[in-house]
Amino acid sequence: xxxxxxxxxxxxxxxxxxxxxxxxxxxxxxxxxxxxxxxxxxxxxxxxxxxxxxxxxxxxxxxxxxxxxxxxxxxxxxxxxxxxxxxxxxxxxxxxxxxxxxxxxxxxxxxxxxxxxxxxxxxxxxxxxxxxxxxxxxxxxxxxxxxxxxxxxxxxxxxxxxxxxxxxxxxxxxxxxxxxxxxxxxxxxxxxxxxxxxxxxxxxxxxxxxxxxxxxxxxxxxxxxxxxxxxxxxxxxxxxxxxxxxxxxxxxxxxxxxxxxxxxxxxxxxxxxxxxxxxxxxxxxxxxxxxxxxxxxxxxxxxxxxxxxxxxxxxxxxxxxxxxxxxxxxxxxxxxxxxxxxxxxxxxxxxxxxxxxxxxxxxxxxxxxxxxxxxxxxxxxxxxxxxxxxxxxxxxxxxxxx
Amino acid sequence: xxxxxxxxxxxxxxxxxxxxxxxxxxxxxxxxxxxxxxxxxxxxxxxxxxxxxxxxxxxxxxxxxxxxxxxxxxxxxxxxxxxxxxxxxxxxxxxxxxxxxxxxxxxxxxxxxxxxxxxxxxxxxxxxxxxxxxxxxxxxxxxxxxxxxxxxxxxxxxxxxxxxxxxxxxxxxxxxxxxxxxxxxxxxxxxxxxxxxxxxxxxxxxxxxxxxxxxxxxxxxxxxxxxxxxxxxxxxxxxxxxxxxxxxxxxxxxxxxxxxxxxxxxxxxxxxxxxxxxxxxxxxxxxxxxxxxxxxxxxxxxxxxxxxxxxxxxxxxxxxxxxxxxxxxxxxxxxxxxxxxxxxxxxxxxxxxxxxxxxxx
Numbered sequence: 079x080x081x082x083x084x085x086x087x088x089x090x091x092x093x094x095x096x097x098x099x100x101x102x103x104x105x106x107x108x109x110x111x112x113x114x115x116x117x118x119x120x121x122x123x124x125x126x127x128x129x130x131x132x133x134x135x136x137x138x139x140x141x142x143x144x145x146x147x148x149x150x151x152x153x154x155x156x157x158x159x160x161x162x163x164x165x166x167x168x169x170x171x172x173x174x175x176x177x178x179x180x181x182x183x184x185x186x187x188x189x190x191x192x193x194x195x196x197x198x199x200x201x202x203x204x205x206x207x208x209x210x211x212x213x214x215x216x217x218x219x220x221x222x223x224x225x226x227x228x229x230x231x232x233x234x235x236x237x238x239x240x241x242x243x244x245x246x247x248x249x250x251x252x253x254x255x256x257x258x259x260x261x262x263x264x265x266x267x268x269x270x271x272x273x274x275x276x277x278x279x280x281x282x283x284x285x286x287x288x289x290x291x292x293x294x295x296x297x298x299x300x301x302x303x304x305x306x307x308x309x310x311x312x313x314x315x316x317x318x319x320x321x322x323x324x325x326x327x328x329x330x331x332x333x334x335x336x337x338x339x340x341x342x343x344x345x346x347x348x349x350x351x352x353x354x355x356x357x358x359x360x361x362x363x364x365x366x367x368x369x370x371x372x373x374x375x376x377x378x379x380x381x382x383x384x385x386x387x388x389x390x391x392x393x394x395x396x397x398x399x400x401x402x403x404x405x406x407x408x409x410x411x412x413x414x415x416x417x418x419x420x421x422x423x424x425x426x427x428x429x430x431x432x433x434x435x436x437x438x439x440x441x442x443x444x445x446x447x448x449x450x451x452x453x454x455x456x457x458x459x460x461x462x463x464x465x466x467x468x469x470x471x472x473x474x475x476x477x478x479x480x
Numbered sequence: 481x482x483x484x485x486x487x488x489x490x491x492x493x494x495x496x497x498x499x500x501x502x503x504x505x506x507x508x509x510x511x512x513x514x515x516x517x518x519x520x521x522x523x524x525x526x527x528x529x530x531x532x533x534x535x536x537x538x539x540x541x542x543x544x545x546x547x548x549x550x551x552x553x554x555x556x557x558x559x560x561x562x563x564x565x566x567x568x569x570x571x572x573x574x575x576x577x578x579x580x581x582x583x584x585x586x587x588x589x590x591x592x593x594x595x596x597x598x599x600x601x602x603x604x605x606x607x608x609x610x611x612x613x614x615x616x617x618x619x620x621x622x623x624x625x626x627x628x629x630x631x632x633x634x635x636x637x638x639x640x641x642x643x644x645x646x647x648x649x650x651x652x653x654x655x656x657x658x659x660x661x662x663x664x665x666x667x668x669x670x671x672x673x674x675x676x677x678x679x680x681x682x683x684x685x686x687x688x689x690x691x692x693x694x695x696x697x698x699x700x701x702x703x704x705x706x707x708x709x710x711x712x713x714x715x716x717x718x719x720x721x722x723x724x725x726x727x728x729x730x731x732x733x734x735x736x737x738x739x740x741x742x743x744x745x746x747x748x749x750x751x752x753x754x755x756x757x758x759x760x761x762x763x764x765x766x767x768x769x770x771x772x773x774x775x776x777x778x779x780x781x782x783x784x785x786x787x788x789x790x791x792x793x794x795x796x797x798x799x800x801x802x803x804x805x806x807x808x809x810x811x812x813x814x815x816x817x818x819x820x821x822x823x824x825x826x827x828x829x830x831x832x833x834x835x836x837x838x839x840x841x
Contacts, residue, residue: 113663114643117643141665162809163658163809163819164809164819165660165816166810166816172672172678172752187808194752195675195752215810217810218778218779218780218781218782218810219780222778224755224778241780247778293777295757295768295769295775296757320779320780320782321785322776322779322799323779323780
């Protein structure tokens with residue numbers, strides 16, 4: 079029997095002989111080379127994706143800080159996960175100082191691009207799409223940074239996610255601008271996050287256009303989000319989220335929606351033809367999802383200090399997305415009528431300090447309807463004087479470096 | 481001493497057969513050998529899997545489910561060094577330690593893989609004539625901390641793989657198994673149990689997993705490690721997870737033990753899945769954090785249309801049972817490490833949920 083070292087030596091010699099005989103060693107496929115680059119990445123690496131469509135059957139993972147992934151354009155460099163059999167994401171990143179730009183991630187079985195914990199994240203001109211269109215079996219999130227700080231999402235396109243196209247969760251210092259999100263359940267969702275500027279985005283044809291939410295059972299409670307200069311139109315796609323998810327409680331036809339979040343400023347947007355209402359404000363109790371019985375101690379379910387001004391509204395409110403909302407619409411405005419531009423569940427914290435404002439509206443002749451959900455809708459009505467107030471405006475978000 | 485080693489090595493080189501107990505070697509992170517056998521920890525001699533005499537074979541109470549693969553675990557520490565005991569955390573182990581885990585299946589006469597287990601944990605019973613070797617994973621303690629790498633078996637040797645591999649294996653029922661050999665970064669997906677520091681740690685090297693009798697050494701494993709000088713500072717009492725299929729233990733203890741090892745590496749207060757607010761490690765958490773009547777945060781289709789992680793008394797309404805009972809990668813839990821459903825595990829967790837009392841409004 080031969081010594082294993084001898085065998086290795088022989089095979090090495092044999093291999094060198096073969097290599098010497100051939101002109102070059104066999105080349106890795108781009109897929110294998112790309113995965114290798116991600117696995118062995120070092121700070122400062124720029125990993126490029128050439129033009130082409132590249133198929134993957136399992137997740138890609140990056141853990142190294144300081145890496146840039148750069149394609150040739152969201153229509154040219156495509157990472158396709160159609161037929162993916164392993165891993166819950168397309169690309170999963172757990173790193174600081176990460177930039178990804180100019181490529182597309184298509185048809186992942188779960189989330190397309192997840193960044194879990196990291197500072198200084200830039201996601202730019204990336205397209206995440208399920209090419210079959212809206213479907214409950216599509217992955218939940220397109221672009222999904224969670225527990226990140228100092229984050230810029232710009233110029234991205236997110237299509238047909240079964241939860242949110244662009245979802246920023248449990249993060250701080252956030253800018254979301256110039257993105258396009260369409261045919262998702264939620265176009266853009268800011269959840270349990272602190273300090274977000276969401277502007278110059280186009281969110282059309284989702285179930286809900288732009289959502290600012292807080293969920294219970296999470297360490298970080300979110301507040302301070304500005305939603306401005308966005309186009310939010312026709313978000314009337316039937317809700318195709320999996321039952322039990324938070325967004326399954328979003329009525330189709332919601333333009334901008336705030337749930338259980340505080341200090342949200344909504345201004346200078348163009349919001350039109352969202353058939354539940356152009357703006358929907360609600361407490362956790364109207365979210366139409368579960369778990370409402372043990373909240374009080376740990377969770378503030380009431381939206382407060384919501385400031386709405388200078389938006390351009392048109393259309394909308396004609397076909398509310400839930401039956402109980404249709405009944406209220408019918409009762410107040412008639413079957414051919416429409417909700418006004420802003421609706422609110424009217425539920426207020428019974429222990430709220432007198433001076434604390436709930437919603438302030440300074441938006442021309444736009445009206446806010448409280449449906450008085452806490453009292454079986456008995457007191458539903460419009461009283462704009464109640465919303466003639468003001469709260470301190472939020473400062474713009476400035477990222478550490480861009 | 482080194483002369484003796486050189487002599488022994490020379491002897492091995494000249495005779496080899498019947499020796500095979502060379503030195504365990506340590507390599508720096510930039511010098512990992514392509515062949516597993518270079519480490520000297522574990523290798524094939526003919527059809528027989530051999531573990532170096534200086535490595536200790538160990539077992540866990542309830543172990544992570546990995547598509548019914550059997551696992552041979554070994555731990556090696558440099559001579560004269562030992563691990564420091566901790567009652568709840570991973571033991572602090574000396575630089576130079578090497579942990580190995582070899583994944584394999586019994587096979588039938590046609591080479592198809594069996595998911596039934598008759599192996600009692602003795603490496604002498606592992607032969608390639610009756611078993612199919614898939615991969616051997618190493619955790620290597622460098623001066624900068626633990627490093628995780630994987631070797632894929634191919635014939636008589638296992639070869640280093642940085643990128644991992646999806647292996648299509650055939651089961652005895654002729655079904656295909658998409659067995660995922662993790663990439664280096666995927667190793668960290670589970671072993672960076674604190675997702676903020678991202679420090680890689682062994683998962684099984686904890687008192688509650690190791691505190692059990694060893695069939696091989698006829699002793700409690702921790703006592704055995706102590707007697708070999710491998711472990712110091714043990715304080716009693718020592719927690720012990722249950723064996724998931726030990727019917728003498730309570731269903732609660734078995735289920736919590738099962739969730740601890742299968743979910744707790746991510747679903748702990750510092751883990752990658754702390755984003756969900758669901759904590760499934762074997763620590764004391766508020767009931768809602770453990771899933772009682774807790775709505776999902778970002779589960780997507782993983783809810784299975786159910787409203788809460790756990791609905792006491794109603795496994796069929798609980799997301800926990802659903803996510804264990806699916807093999808769809810978008811919905812299943814754990815996200816990595818299996819492509820099959822562990823039916824017996826689902827039954828255990830469901831039995832536990834069924835006996836819980838309470839009501840979700």
